[in-house]
Amino acid sequence: MRGRQVPKTTTDQRLLDDRGRADWLHTDPWRVLRIQAEFVEGFGALAELGPAVSIFGSARTPADSPWYAKGVELGRLAAEAGFSVITGGGPGTMEAANRGAREGGATSVGLGIELPFEAGLNPYVDLGINFRYFFARKTMFVKYSEGFLVLPGGYGTLDEVFEAVTLAQTGKVTSFPIVLIGVDYWTGLLDWLRHSVEAGGMISDGDIDRLVLTDDLAAAVRHLKDGAGRVAPDETNPE
Numbered sequence: 001m002r003g004r005q006v007p008k009t010t011t012d013q014r015l016l017d018d019r020g021r022a023d024w025l026h027t028d029p030w031r032v033l034r035i036q037a038e039f040v041e042g043f044g045a046l047a048e049l050g051p052a053v054s055i056f057g058s059a060r061t062p063a064d065s066p067w068y069a070k071g072v073e074l075g076r077l078a079a080e081a082g083f084s085v086i087t088g089g090g091p092g093t094m095e096a097a098n099r100g101a102r103e104g105g106a107t108s109v110g111l112g113i114e115l116p117f118e119a120g121l122n123p124y125v126d127l128g129i130n131f132r133y134f135f136a137r138k139t140m141f142v143k144y145s146e147g148f149l150v151l152p153g154g155y156g157t158l159d160e161v162f163e164a165v166t167l168a169q170t171g172k173v174t175s176f177p178i179v180l181i182g183v184d185y186w187t188g189l190l191d192w193l194r195h196s197v198e199a200g201g202m203i204s205d206g207d208i209d210r211l212v213l214t215d216d217l218a219a220a221v222r223h224l225k226d227g228a229g230r231v232a233p234d235e236t237n238p239e
């Protein structure tokens with residue numbers, strides 16, 4: 001910069017001067033730095049986790065529900081199979097899976113999300129990270145797990161399932177197993193996918209098979225252990 005372009009003060013001066021207005025903190029460029037920080041923190045915390053599975057399911061499952069008990073058992077079976085367990089770190093099924101993971105001696109991970117109401121990580125999380133942004137958090141579930149085990153859930157759970165299956169379908173991620181647990185619970189959705197979505201030509205033959213359905217918790221874990229869905233990324237297009 002020359003002439004009138006040269007600022008009257010130095011950058012150091014401006015940094016060290018009084019605080020002034022703070023509304024710049026809420027601008028998009030500043031948000032980009034926060035988003036970047038979430039990726040840096042997530043990658044840093046999880047880089048050495050080792051083999052892991054993500055377990056999803058309802059935040060509303062009460063502790064006296066049979067699904068809570070199944071969540072605990074699933075977390076424990078995953079732990080005994082040598083996996084760390086990653087959940088959303090919240091209540092309900094997430095808490096159950098983290099509890100089972102701890103009982104089974106695995107690293108119990110919770111990727112929490114900032115919500116408009118008080119939430120916080122459940123007490124069975126040993127390695128916890130809190131995210132502001134769903135999309136940064138979702139990257140961690142996909143990047144650091146061998147596959148997804150999905151107990152019954154609502155919109156949040158469905159969002160996680162369909163994000164994963166879309167990434168696999170479009171070849172944006174190495175394909176990996178997605179196991180839906182609870183035949184009675186998920187059959188209606190799979191029937192609709194088959195009779196409306198596939199029949200309407202909205203997905204290809206075979207796309208439904210990207211979702212595996214079972215009631216058998218041990219078989220679900222075995223499916224991931226076998227690495228059934230793992231497909232190497234296209235070497236010709238490594239990006």
Ligand SMILES: C/C(=C\CNc1ncnc2c1ncn2[C@@H]1O[C@H](COP(=O)(O)O)[C@@H](O)[C@H]1O)CO
Nearest residue numbers: 056057058059060088090113153154155156157
């Ligand atoms: C609803 C309540 C708390 C919500 N707290 C959550 N904490 C962490 N992760 C969450 C939370 N809510 C949703 N998620 C994510 O979505 C899935 C569960 O959503 P669903 O709509 O309940 O199926 C879960 O796998 C999380 O990753 C207070 O009860």
